[in-house]
Amino acid sequence: MNTNTIRIKKGAVLEHILIEDVAFGGEGIAKLKTEQGDYVLFVKNSLPGQTVNAKIIKKKKRFAKCKLVKVIQASEDEIKLPYQPIPGAPFARLPIQKQEYYKEHSTLEMFKRLSGVDKIRELYESYISSPLVWHYRNKMEYSFSTLISELGTGEESEGFALGFKRRGQWWAVENLEADSGLFDAQLEGAMLQIRQHCEQTNLPAWNPAKSEGFFRFLVVRKSYVYDELLFNLVTTSKDLDQFDKMGFVALLQGILGKRLAGVIHTINDEIGDVAKQPAEQSTVLYGKEKIVENVLGLDFEISMQSFFQTNPKCAEKLYAKVIEYVRAGMESSGTTNAVAMDLFCGTGTIAQLLANDENIDQVIGVDIVAEAIADAKENTKRNGIEGIKFYAADVRKFLYDYPQYKGKIGTIVLDPPRGGIVPKALQRIIELGAKSIVYVSCNPSTQARDTMTLMEAGYAVKRFCLADQFPHTAHIESIALFEKQ
DSSP states (O other): OOGGGOOOOTTOEEEEEEOOEEOTTSOEEEEEEETTEEEEEEETTOOTTOEEEEEEEEEOSSEEEEEEEEEEEOOTTOOOOSSOOOTTOTTTTSOHHHHHHHHHHHHHHHHHHHHOOTTHHHHEEEEEOOSOSSSOOSEEEEEEEEEEEOTTTOOEEEEEEEEEEOTTOSSOEEEOOSOOSSSOHHHHTTHHHHHHHHHTTTOOBOBTTTTBOSEEEEEEEEETTTTEEEEEEEEOSTTGGGOOHHHHHHHHHHHHGGGEEEEEEEEOOOSSOOOOOOGGGEEEEEEOSEEEEEETTEEEEEETTSOOOSOHHHHHHHHHHHHHHHHHHHHHHTOOSEEEEEETOTTTHHHHHHHTOTTEEEEEEEESOHHHHHHHHHHHHHHTOOSEEEEESOHHHHHHHOGGGTTTEEEEEEOOOTTOOOHHHHHHHHHTOOSEEEEEESOHHHHHHHHHHHHHTTEEEEEEEEEOOSTTSSOOEEEEEEEEO
């Protein structure tokens, strides 16, 4: 291609572009040679080594965001996939070693650029790989829709769909008709049967354009330790009297037998396209409403509303590293008989592990999700652990309401949602004056942003590592140890 003749403008289709690398977040990187230097193209859903046609959808002075139009030539690294390709696993056709290399390299480069920590590679210790490369997830959310996106072509048609939303949008759904390799093989092998059963009720799937319909989501949690599945079928209330609830339960019993732990039915009449709803809008149709998972010898009871690590086998390795960093921070600062705080604690996994440490006298766990805190309290009783106080509260408001903890916290563990920590909450955390902070992040870019704030407040990064809890996706988690200087 003669790049000197290319007109780089929005809407232009660039042909035979070679994808050379991967950016943080998973976009493929291509470069065009120009008189002013390299012009960078970020191409969604592309893989290094592929030759593609790409359409420019957003143009800037030095780079452009592009949509993949067609793969002209596959990468030499691509392998044959034994599972149905799904939108959420764009790297599945790359060997796991290649995936890990691209994630590690792009994350460290991003973190250095956004955090201002020039020596991040010197502080970087290890890459925690997932013990399970396939079938590692303990939760999956499937969507219903009247708009079907054909697998491979992306062409849209009307019908009844149950599967995953096409990557990058919210309306069309790709039907799942075989094992995706990420969740449970037996269940996903029967997804066609489940879809046909729902369609034969003559009740409509959710119509995203009109914000109406009956079937909306099917959410499933899995316990690896007990090999059980818990279902939540989310529908609207319209024509509910025409839906045979127990017929749906019988369908799942026929598929899973004793593996079926429970079936919950949730009403969602809101326009917003989210599966999660208040517990009072849910009814248990069969079995139980919670399942139990075991992490590092501790049992955790998990409800549908609770946050719990999606890859429990890898979570064990991640939590072990968190505890290692907590102990390292306490040892470095000479902290003993400490009060530890677990913010964004979820069902209290890290809090309970901290409470088992002989150098920690008391643990404070805080999370805004009341159901998660209820589960956390039950989990501590189940495991016979004492010395923890749990609070269902917004982190920022909690630190206002309980000022007595200021100056009393030896170490803090942070495990915020993907958006990171809002600035005011982070400022309140800094004001607690903890000697060390262990920051666990499912979005290293927001962690890098918060790192700048922590450094300005007198904290320094001492140790750093990555954990791959989501093979075949662009997601990566990071763990950083900060110490007060």
